[in-house]
Amino acid sequence: MADLIEGMPYFLVTGIQNCLLTFCPNSKNNIESYLSAIRRDDGESFNRKYDEWFNSKEHKKQLKRKKKS
Secondary structure (H helix, E strand, O other), X not given: OOOOOOOOOHHHHHOOOOOOOOOOOOOXXXXXXXXXXXXXXXXXHHHHHHHHHXXXXXXXXXXXXXXXX
C-alpha cells in the first residue's frame, strides 16, 4: 500500500494540458485519454519525462511538505 498518493503532472509528461471532451471524446480527464500520447514513441519520452519530474528537486520538496501535513 502506498504511503502517499499524489497527482501526476500530465501536461509535463505527455504534452496534453487538459483532456476536454472536444479533444478526448467520452473520456474527460481520465488516464485513458492520455494513453496515445504516452505510447507515441513506445513510452520512451513519457518514461524520460516522468523520471525527470519524479526525481526533480521541486517534486522532492512537495513530497516533504505533504508528509509534514
